[in-house]
Structures are given as C-alpha cells and as structure tokens.
Amino acid sequence: MEKPASNLLNASMKKRLFILFIGCFAFGFHSSAQDMLLSSGEKYTIAGIEVTGTSNYNEQTVIAYTGLRVGEEIYVPGQKISKILKKLWDLGLFSDINFYAKKIEGDRIWLQLEIKEVPTLVDVRVEGIKKKSKREDIIKENELKAGTKVTENLITTTKNYVENKYKDDGYLNAKVELRTIPTTDTTANNGVNLIVHVDRNERVKVKNIQIEGNDVFSDAKVRRQMKNTKKRNLFRFWKRSKFIAEKYQEDKKAIIQKYKENGYRDARIISDSVILVNKKLVSLNLKVEEGEKYYFGDISFLGNSIYSDKQLHRILQIQKGDVYNATLLQKRIADQEKPDGTNITNLYQNNGYLFSNFNVVETQVYNDTIDFEIRVHEGKIAYFNHVDVVGNDKTNDHVIYRNLWTLPGQKYNKSDVMRSVRELGQLGFFDAAHLIPDFKNVDPNAGTVDLEYSVMEKGASQIQLQGGYGGGGFVGTLGLSFNNFSLRGIFDKEYWKPIPMGDGQTLSLRAQASSFYQTYSISFSEPWLGGQKPVQLTTSFSHSIQYQYNFRTRDANRSQSFLITGGSIGLAKRLTVPDDYFTLSTALSFKHYDLRNYDVGLFNFPNGYSNNFAVTLGLSRDNTAIDPIFPTQGSRFSIIAKLTPPYSVFNGVNYKTLQANRVTAIENQDADALAEIDQKRFNWLEYYKLKFDAEWFNTIVGKLVLRSSVEFGFLDAYNQARGIPPFERFYMGGDGLGGYSLDGRETIQLRGYPNQSIVPVNRSILSEETINDGATIYNKYTMELRYPISLKPSAKIFVLSFLEGGAAFDGFKDYNPFQLSRSAGVGLRLFMPAFGLLGIDFGYGFDPIPGTFDGANGWETHFIIGQQF
Numbered sequence: 042m043e044k045p046a047s048n049l050l051n052a053s054m055k056k057r058l059f060i061l062f063i064g065c066f067a068f069g070f071h072s073s074a075q076d077m078l079l080s081s082g083e084k085y086t087i088a089g090i091e092v093t094g095t096s097n098y099n100e101q102t103v104i105a106y107t108g109l110r111v112g113e114e115i116y117v118p119g120q121k122i123s124k125i126l127k128k129l130w131d132l133g134l135f136s137d138i139n140f141y142a143k144k145i146e147g148d149r150i151w152l153q154l155e156i157k158e159v160p161t162l163v164d165v166r167v168e169g170i171k172k173k174s175k176r177e178d179i180i181k182e183n184e185l186k187a188g189t190k191v192t193e194n195l196i197t198t199t200k201n202y203v204e205n206k207y208k209d210d211g212y213l214n215a216k217v218e219l220r221t222i223p224t225t226d227t228t229a230n231n232g233v234n235l236i237v238h239v240d241r242n243e244r245v246k247v248k249n250i251q252i253e254g255n256d257v258f259s260d261a262k263v264r265r266q267m268k269n270t271k272k273r274n275l276f277r278f279w280k281r282s283k284f285i286a287e288k289y290q291e292d293k294k295a296i297i298q299k300y301k302e303n304g305y306r307d308a309r310i311i312s313d314s315v316i317l318v319n320k321k322l323v324s325l326n327l328k329v330e331e332g333e334k335y336y337f338g339d340i341s342f343l344g345n346s347i348y349s350d351k352q353l354h355r356i357l358q359i360q361k362g363d364v365y366n367a368t369l370l371q372k373r374i375a376d377q378e379k380p381d382g383t384n385i386t387n388l389y390q391n392n393g394y395l396f397s398n399f400n401v402v403e404t405q406v407y408n409d410t411i412d413f414e415i416r417v418h419e420g421k422i423a424y425f426n427h428v429d430v431v432g433n434d435k436t437n438d439h440v441i442y443r444n445l446w447t448l449p450g451q452k453y454n455k456s457d458v459m460r461s462v463r464e465l466g467q468l469g470f471f472d473a474a475h476l477i478p479d480f481k482n483v484d485p486n487a488g489t490v491d492l493e494y495s496v497m498e499k500g501a502s503q504i505q506l507q508g509g510y511g512g513g514g515f516v517g518t519l520g521l522s523f524n525n526f527s528l529r530g531i532f533d534k535e536y537w538k539p540i541p542m543g544d545g546q547t548l549s550l551r552a553q554a555s556s557f558y559q560t561y562s563i564s565f566s567e568p569w570l571g572g573q574k575p576v577q578l579t580t581s582f583s584h585s586i587q588y589q590y591n592f593r594t595r596d597a598n599r600s601q602s603f604l605i606t607g608g609s610i611g612l613a614k615r616l617t618v619p620d621d622y623f624t625l626s627t628a629l630s631f632k633h634y635d636l637r638n639y640d641v642g643l644f645n646f647p648n649g650y651s652n653n654f655a656v657t658l659g660l661s662r663d664n665t666a667i668d669p670i671f672p673t674q675g676s677r678f679s680i681i682a683k684l685t686p687p688y689s690v691f692n693g694v695n696y697k698t699l700q701a702n703r704v705t706a707i708e709n710q711d712a713d714a715l716a717e718i719d720q721k722r723f724n725w726l727e728y729y730k731l732k733f734d735a736e737w738f739n740t741i742v743g744k745l746v747l748r749s750s751v752e753f754g755f756l757d758a759y760n761q762a763r764g765i766p767p768f769e770r771f772y773m774g775g776d777g778l779g780g781y782s783l784d785g786r787e788t789i790q791l792r793g794y795p796n797q798s799i800v801p802v803n804r805s806i807l808s809e810e811t812i813n814d815g816a817t818i819y820n821k822y823t824m825e826l827r828y829p830i831s832l833k834p835s836a837k838i839f840v841l842s843f844l845e846g847g848a849a850f851d852g853f854k855d856y857n858p859f860q861l862s863r864s865a866g867v868g869l870r871l872f873m874p875a876f877g878l879l880g881i882d883f884g885y886g887f888d889p890i891p892g893t894f895d896g897a898n899g900w901e902t903h904f905i906i907g908q909q910f
Contacts, residue, residue, distance in 0.1 A: 085150035087113050091143065094155045097230065098134075103154065117142065117150065133192050134159055162189040163224040163232040169239035179203055179237065191221055191233055199237065207241050211283030214242040214320055246282040247272045248322040254329040257305065263329070266299045267292035270325070284315075284323050293327070300331060304364040306411070307332030335365035338405070338412040345417040348388065353415075356385050365411060374399050374415070381459055389419065390455035396420030396485045421488035423453035432496040436470050436525060437543040443569060444468065447492055461494065466667040468545065470525050471496040473668035474832055520551040528565075545569070557597035560585030570612070577613040579628070589639060601647075603639045605785075607632030611657070626659040632785065634768070644767055646716040646723075653726045653768065653785065657683045665738055670837050670872050671829055673746050678735035683769075688725050689760040696722070696762040726766045731755045741826075748825040752789065752847075756817040770815025773799035773849045774862075776882070776903035786815055791847045793864025793884030793901050801851045802892035816849030820858050837872040843884075849891075863887040880905045 090109055092100040104110075107125045115121055122140060129138050137157035144151040165185045167176040179185075183199045200217045207215035217240070221233040250272045252260045264272070269288035293310055300308030308331050316324045337359055342350050357373045372378075375386035389397040398418050405412040428449050430441045444464040446457040458478050466473035475497040482491040527544035530536025536543055547566040553559070564581035589601030611628025615621060632653040640647035658681070665675035689696055699718055706714040736750035758765045769785045774797050777790025791799055800816050823845045830838040846861035866884035873879075886898030 082116050082119060084114060084116055085145070085148055087111050087115060087152060088146070088149040089143075089151040091151070091153045092156065093153060094157050097158060103156070107154070109152070115150075129156070133194070134190065136160075136192075158231050159190045159192050160221065160231050160233040162187055162191050162235055163226055164234045165237065166234065167237045167239065169241070179206075179239075182206075185235065185237075191235060203237065203239060207239070209285055209287060211244040211246075211285050212241045213245040213284065213323075216240045216242065243321045245284045245321060245323055247284050247325060248318050249324045251324065251326045252329065253327065254311075255331065257303070257331050257334075258299070263296055263299075263327075266295045268295065273322075284325075289315075289325070296327075296329070298368065300329075302366050302368050304334040304336065304366065305331050306335050306365055306367065333409055335406075336410050337361060337363045337365055338407075338410040340413045340415065341404075343414055343416045345419065347392070347394070347419055353385060353388075356383060356388055370401065370413075374401065381456065385415075387455060390453070393422040393424075393452040393454065394419055395423035395453045395455075395483075395490060396488075420485060423488050423490050425449050425451050425453060425492055426482065426489040427491040428493075429491070430494045430496060433471075433498060435498050435538050435542050436496075436545070437527075439572070440468075440470075440525075440543065440545040441465065441494075441496070443572075443575075445494070453490060458492070463664075463666045465494065465496065467663075467665075467669055469669055470498060470545070472499050473670075476667065517555065518551070518553045520549065522550075523548045528567075556595070557588045557590035558585070575615040577611075577626075579611045579613070580609065582608040587639075601638045601640070604635040604637070605632055606635075607653070613659075620662075622664040623660065623662045626657075626661070628657040630655050630657065645712075645719040649716070649720040649724075651723045651726055651766070651768065653685070655683050655685045655726075657681060668832065668837075670878075671746070671827070671832060671839055672738045672748075673740050673744075674738055676735065676737040679733070681732045683730040683732075685725075685727050685729070687759045688727050689763050692725075694721065696760055700762045700764075722763055723766050723768075726768060727760065727763060728756060728758050728766055728769060730757075730769055736823075744829050746827045748823070748827060750821075750823045750825075752819070752821040754787070754789075754819045765817055767814055770817060771800075771819045771849055772797035772815050773819055773821070773847055775901070776905065789819060789821060789847065789849075791821060791862065791864065792843065792845055792866055792868075792882050792903055793886035794862060794890060794898055795901065798890045799847060799862050800849050800891065801855070817852055818856050819847065819849040821845070821847035822861075835873065837870075839870050841868045841870065842866070843868065843882075845884075861888075862891075878905065 087109060089111060090104050090107075092103045107129070109115070109121075109125070126138055126140070129135060135156045136159050137155075139155040141153040141155060142150055143153040162185060164187070165180050167179050170176045170179070183202055185199070189195065196219045200219055203217045204215050218238045220236050220238075222236065224232040224234050226232060247270060250264055250267070250270070252263045255263055267289075270284065270292045271282045273282040293313065297308050297310065308329065311328050311330045313325065313327045316326065318324055338361055340354075340357065340359060340361075342353050345353060357370075359370065359373065372382070373384050376382040376384050381387070385399060386397070396418075397420050400416040400418075402414045402416060403411055404414045425447055426449065428445065428447050430438065430445075433441060444461070446460045446464070447454075451457075462476045462478060465471055465476050475495070477495065479493045479495060480490055481493055482489070484490070523540055523542070524547050525542050525544070526546040526548040527536045527541040528546055528548075530541035530543060533541075545568055547564075547568075549562075549564045551560075551562045560583065562581065562583035564579065566577060566579045568575065568577045570576045570578045583606070585605045587603040587605075589598040590596070591598070607630065609628050609630035611626060613624050613626035616623040616625055630653075634651040634653065636644060636647055636649050638647055659679060661677070661679035663675075663677040665672040665677055667673070699721060703715065703718045703722075705711075706718060732752075732754045734750065734752040736748060739747045739749075741747050754771050756765060756769060756771070769787075771789060772786050773789040774791045774794040775788075776792070776796065777788055788797060800814075823843060825841050825843040827839050827841045830840060832839075842865075844863075844865050846863045848857070848861050850856045864884045864886045866882055868880065868882035871879040882903045884901050884903065886901060888897065889895050890898055
C-alpha cells in the first residue's frame with residue numbers, strides 16, 4: 042500500500058505548481074461550499090477524474106497517460122500525485138499543471154486536473170539586425186518554425202545561442218531579449234508570435250597586449266604569434282583588433298608552440314587576464330614562464346626491420362645537438378599538413394605498410410639534452426581488396442577507373458591514392474573538394490583494405506558567352522563546350538543527359554563575330570584513343586572571314602575580305618619518364634589564307650594567297666593539385682615548337698635575288714611588283730616558332746596561394762633572305778581574349794593596357810602610315826596572390842592581386858628582357874555551375890603604350906563572362 046508523502050505534493054517543478062483541495066458540502070449543510078485544506082496523507086478512493094484547460098488533447102488520452110483510474114485508492118497528498126505531476130511536466134507540453142479536489146464525500150474524492158498548454162509558435166520577427174540574410178540565419182539555425190512549442194527551454198536556448206554567436210564575432214556586450222505576444226491569427230489555437238530583439242552593442246577591441254616573463258622572445262615577437270588577436274593599430278587595416286575568446290585561446294597555444302619549436306619544451310603561460318577598460322576596449326595581460334632550452338640527444342629506433350636505422354635517420358634529418366623542436370620531430374614522422382610530404386610514415390605507407398604506427402618516447406633527460414626512442418610497429422603489408430567508385434550518375438565507370446592508380450589486389454600505396462584523387466579532380470567532371478577516399482573493412486590481421494572513392498558530379502558542359510573590345514570593335518563570342526561528351530552515345534537515348542554524356546570526350550563549337558569579322562570552329566578530343574592507354578586524339582576545323590574596316594567611320598567594306606580555312610589533327614601521350622606527369626604531343630595543321638582586294642598595309646599582296654602547313658611538337662608537365670579552378674600546389678610548364686618544312690632548301694627559288702628585286706620595288710614605290718614578289722615569298726609560309734611558359738602554385742600561409750609564372754615566345758625564319766612572314770606573330774596587352782585572330786596571331790594577356798597594344802611600332806614600307814604588325818619576340822612575368830572566399834560546389838570565389846611585366850620586340854637586336862611594360866592591380870574570380878567563370882580585373886599600367894609619350898597608361902578594366910549548364 043502507498044505510503045503518505047505530503048511533502049512532495051507541494052514541490053515546485055520549475056514553475057509554480059500548487060495543489061488546492063476544496064471540499065464542496067451541500068445537501069443538508071447550513072453553509073454553502075466551504076474551503077477545506079486536506080490533512081497530510083489521507084487515503085481516498087477516486088470517484089471521478091476531470092481534465093480542464095486543454096483544447097488540443099483528448100481528455101481520455103490525458104487521463105490514460107496519468108495512469109489514474111476511477112475506483113483506485115490513492116493517498117492525498119502522496120507519491121503517486123507527485124510522480125504524475127513530474128511525468129506531465131517532463132513532456133514539455135504544458136506551462137502550468139494543477140490538481141484540485143473538486144468534491145469529497147467520505148473516503149471518496151473527485152479529482153480535477155487543470156493544465157495550461159505551452160503556446161505554439163505562429164510567426165517570428167528578428168529586430169536589431171539590418172541584413173535580411175542574417176535575420177533568416179537566426180531563425181533557421183534555431184529552428185524557429187511555425188508549429189514549434191514555445192517552451193522556456195526554447196527561449197533560453199535561443200537567447201544563449203544568439204548572444205554567443207555575436208560574442209564569438211567580437212560583440213562581447215551583445216544582449217538578446219525574447220518575448221511572446223498573442224497572435225492576431227484567429228485560426229491559430231493558443232498561438233503566439235515570438236520577437237527576438239538583438240542589441241549587438243559595439244564590437245570589443247583589444248587596446249593593449251602586455252607580455253611578462255619573456256626574455257627569449259621580444260614582446261613584438263610573442264604578439265606576432267597571436268594571429269587572431271591583435272591590439273588596436275590605425276595603420277593595420279587588413280586585420281581587425283576584435284577580441285574573440287575562442288580565438289584568444291588558440292593564440293595562447295600558438296605562443297607556447299613557438300617556444301617549443303625553439304627548444305623551450307617546458308614553456309607555459311602561468312597566468313592571463315582580460316581587463317575590461319570600457320564597453321569597447323579590453324586589455325590582455327599574459328605572464329609567460331619560458332623554462333630552459335633543450336637540445337636533441339640520441340634518437341634510436343626500435344622494432345624496424347624493413348628500413349635500417351640509417352635509412353630512417355636520412356628521412357628524420359635531426360642530428361644530436363640540434364635544438365629541440367617537438368613540432369619538427371612530429372612532422373618528420375607524420376606531417377598532417379602535407380599528406381604527400383617526406384616523412385617516415387609516408388615512407389612506410391608508400392611501400393604497402395598501411396598499418397604501421399610510430400610512438401615517440403623520451404628515454405632520458407639530462408642537463409639540457411633529451412634522448413628519444415622511436416618505437417616502430419610495422420605490421421603487415423596491406424593490399425587493396427575492393428576498389429569502388431560511387432556517386433557518378435553521368436560519367437561512365439570506365440572513364441573513372443582508367444584514371445585510378447589503385448587496383449584490386451595491388452599493394453597499398455598512399456601516393457597512389459593521392460594521385461588518383463588528383464587525376465579525378467583534373468578531369469573537371471567532379472567537385473574537387475568532395476573527392477575524399479574512404480577506407481572500409483580495414484583488416485590488419487588479413488592485411489586487406491577496401492577503398493571507396495565518393496564523387497560529386499558537377500556541370501561539365503559549358504556555354505561561353507563573351508563580349509569585349511578587340512581590334513577596334515566590339516567582339517561577341519558564343520561557344521558550346523561539351524566536356525564529358527560521348528560520341529558513341531549519339532544513337533543511344535540512355536546517354537542523353539541532356540546531351541550524349543559519359544565517355545570523357547570533348548566536343549567544342551565556337552562562333553565569334555563583330556561588324557567586320559566572323560569565325561567558326563569545331564573541335565573534338567578523345568583522351569584515351571582505343572580505350573587502353575592515355576593517348577589523346579584531337580581534331581579541329583575552322584573558317585573565318587575578315588572585312589576591310591574603317592576604324593574612324595566604323596564601316597566594313599565587304600568587297601575587301603580576308604578568308605582563312607584550316608584544320609588540324611594531333612596526338613598526345615602521357616610519358617613514364619622522367620615521371621608520369623609529362624606529356625609529349627605532336628600535331629599537323631594546315632591553313633589556307635585567301636586575300637581578296639585586302640589592302641591594309643599588313644600584307645603587301647592585297648590579292649593572293651598563302652598556305653601554312655606546320656608540325657607542332659610539345660613537351661609539358663602538370664602536377665598541380667587538386668582543384669583545376671583553384672590549384673594550391675604544384676606546377677605546370679610547356680615547351681612548344683611549331684615548324685614548317687624548309688621549302689627554300691628544295692623549291693629552287695633564289696631568295697637573295699628575290700630580296701634584291703624587292704628592295705628595288707620599294708625604292709621605286711612599285712606596289713604591283715612588291716605584291717608579286719611577296720606572293721612568291723609567302724605562297725607557302727616558312728618559319729619556326731618556339732614558346733615556353735611555366736607557372737608555380739605555392740600555399741604561403743593558410744589559404745593564401747602564390748601563383749608565379751613566366752612566358753617567352755620567339756618567331757623566326759630559316760632563310761633570312763626570305764624573311765619572317767606577317768602571320769603567326771605575338772600581340773600583347775589586355776585580357777588575353779584577343780578579339781579577332783585572322784592571321785594566326787597569338788594574343789598574350791598583360792593587364793593594365795588595352796588589348797594588343799604592347800607591340801613594336803612600325804610604318805608601312807610604301808607609306809608613312811603606322812601599322813601594327815605584331816612582334817616576333819615577347820617575354821612576360823607574373824606574380825599573383827590568390828585567396829579563396831568560397832570553394833563550395835555552388836560557388837567558387839577567390840580574390841587576387843597581381844604584379845605583371847611584359848614586352849614585345851621585332852627581333853633579338855632590340856630584345857631586352859628587363860625593358861618591361863609594368864602593371865599591378867586586383868581582381869575577382871567567380872565560378873558557378875549555372876554561369877561558368879566570371880572575372881574582372883582592375884589593372885594600372887605604369888608605363889606608356891609603345892609609340893606614345895603620354896606617361897603611365899593608367900587604369901584599365903578587363904572582364905570575362907561565361908555561362909555553364
């Protein structure tokens with residue numbers, strides 16, 4: 042039988058809970074209903090139960106949940122009632138709960154349970170925050186959705202979350218107030234609106250950072266380790282002096298880390314204090330205990346059988362007597378920041394020992410010297426059991442698997458795993474940030490491991506929409522590039538997604554036009570010819586037409602035209618030596634130039650033709666990683682030679698005599714004779730062209746990446762009497778898009794100057810008219826700092842600043858690699874699957890445009906616009 046427990050009946054359960062028992066006496070009593078306070082622990086039989094105060098819950102459901110039933114004996118007050126109250130309160134559905142004795146007759150009692158429901162959220166309004174996105178973030182992050190029960194816990198949790206959110210951003214005095222008001226929505230039963238009022242107050246800044254106890258490092262050097270906590274300085278605009286407690290804790294660890302890297306193993310911060318100067322400023326006081334400086338003693342290895350002590354010491358590169366550096370020792374064993382770095386862990390894992398581990402133990406400390414023992418557990422050699430790829434619904438499996446360097450049954454190799462990730466990222470079909478290999482079913486006893494590559498496909502096909510000024514007029518470009526095309530899927534509806542996709546081929550269609558220029562081209566590339574080896578086949582065809590154009594009147598004369606028709610076919614093969622990042626390529630190309638009454642001073646035969654048959658040989662190396670949009674490491678370079686047959690050796694033409702006749706024609710101002718001579722000189726073009734370019738990517742600190750590059754180009758003739766043709770020349774300046782390219786010219790980017798403006802200035806040989814006939818030599822240097830704002834699949838954004846210098850010359854007699862047109866500026870790049878690459882650069886040219894003497898060229902704006910689907 043239940044024991045009396047009246048002291049539990051009146052206990053407050055977070056809110057005011059009370060029990061009031063009223064005995065209602067009638068039928069023969071002289072007074073009406075009288076109040077009667079029940080004595081402790083009286084035993085009653087429940088004669089009836091009634092639930093009031095609720096509208097959303099069925100009465101019988103609530104009674105059933107209490108466990109009470111009519112006819113049951115119960116002590117009032119007693120443990121049973123107390124437990125029911127706690128059980129109901131723990132549901133979190135009610136804001137007030139009361140038990141009443143509605144009537145008592147002898148030992149029978151009629152109970153009334155009165156409950157007040159927690160209100161339901163109808164609407165939320167955030168006050169004190171201007172940005173709509175930030176208001177929406179508060180609502181989303183706290184899950185303040187319509188229909189949510191507005192409990193005290195919800196209010197307290199939301200208040201603490203928002204306050205801490207702003208405190209983490211330096212608003213230490215941020216205050217948040219939440220209040221509820223009844224809703225005016227008559228359809229919402231027991232509904233309330235929630236108002237979240239945010240008062241951020243001023244951001245708290247650091248007035249001063251006081252360092253005590255530091256003798257080894259100066260105050261300034263200690264403060265430099267605090268990357269996230271800086272004292273206020275009017276001249277430092279790139280790093281705000283806001284105080285964030287979490288970042289401050291990280292900075293204290295960085296200080297101790299700096300000491301430990303310099304031998305002070307026992308260094309510690311023995312005290313620190315944050316002193317509130319006023320509502321806007323705090324001062325920080327840190328007291329450092331540096332301790333003694335230590336040095337490495339003997340370092341021995343235990344348990345190693347695969348590699349000798351001498352081999353491991355060669356990787357460790359730490360000698361007895363070197364300053365103690367725990368960070369360096371750890372990195373030489375396993376460097377978490379450089380997964381492909383040179384260390385002992387990678388030495389083992391690149392030879393199959395996935396299960397190897399290393400434990401560093403201090404064996405002896407004497408005076409200022411520490412001896413270490415590195416205990417090696419080599420484990421079994423691991424082999425790949427299953428290698429799978431998941432997530433590809435467009436790209437065919439064979440396209441992915443042929444780029445993997447890890448195969449079932451193959452010995453585990455960490456560098457092969459990383460190489461596979463890089464190769465998949467370089468395809469451009471998958472989001473590089475989500476290419477993370479997942480090891481499954483790792484079995485050290487059996488020496489096996491399953492490897493799964495999870496890929497997230499992104500838009501690989503592109504529409505290129507570009508607009509810009511080139512050659513004196515507006516040039517528009519429309520291009521379609523299907524970068525994961527499937528030629529065999531054209532006749533198979535399963536491949537249409539929405540175009541034939543999945544085989545990793547590239548099909549490009551491009552049209553470019555202005556009021557005086559049109560060009561059309563198509564190209565196709567198969568990266569694995571035959572499907573067995575990485576031999577790339579590339580073919581292309583193009584046709585363009587250029588009309589005579591008057592830049593002053595902006596009129597195009599369609600009776601004067603220049604037509605170019607050509608095509609090419611090429612092969613490229615990945616090499617294995619010197620390493621497998623090298624690619625050797627070769628291509629055959631042919632272009633036919635047809636001039637029809639086209640007299641612009643650039644060519645001395647306005648009616649005629651030229652043929653350009655050339656062989657292109659290239660050697661390139663690319664080991665950049667991992668995201669092709671934003672590489673963070675590695676380098677790429679290429680050397681390209683474009684050669685024509687030496688026709689002058691076997692065509693029987695005496696070019697010295699022809700050159701002498703040409704000089705006579707020029708002296709006599711005989712345009713017809715000059716045209717006939719130059720037609721013979723250039724009916725088949727004869728030249729050789731060399732190009733070299735290289736770029737390096739290095740992570741400086743954090744996410745800051747330095748891109749450095751150098752370019753060089755040279756065009757010359759085999760037979761100097763025949764001369765360098767007016768085609769295939771270099772035009773530098775501007776965004777590098779180049780506008781039109783009627784004569785096979787190459788456009789070289791140099792920001793801060795107009796398009797194609799950095800060229801030697803020449804005059805027509807038959808008049809004093811200035812002509813722009815390009816350069817035969819150029820060089821260019823670039824340094825670019827890049828920092829990512831977002832590398833998410835939905836939007837990859839990074840900002841950049843650059844220094845550039847370049848120059849173009851007529852020949853080696855004028856060449857000076859340090860005589861540069863210099864520029865500097867800033868830019869922004871945005872890559873989105875829906876729009877492709879968007880970019881804008883603001884460049885300042887420090888030097889005048891060749892041929893002018895107007896001082897610095899000044900600011901130029903360069904942009905590109907693309908679209909991808």
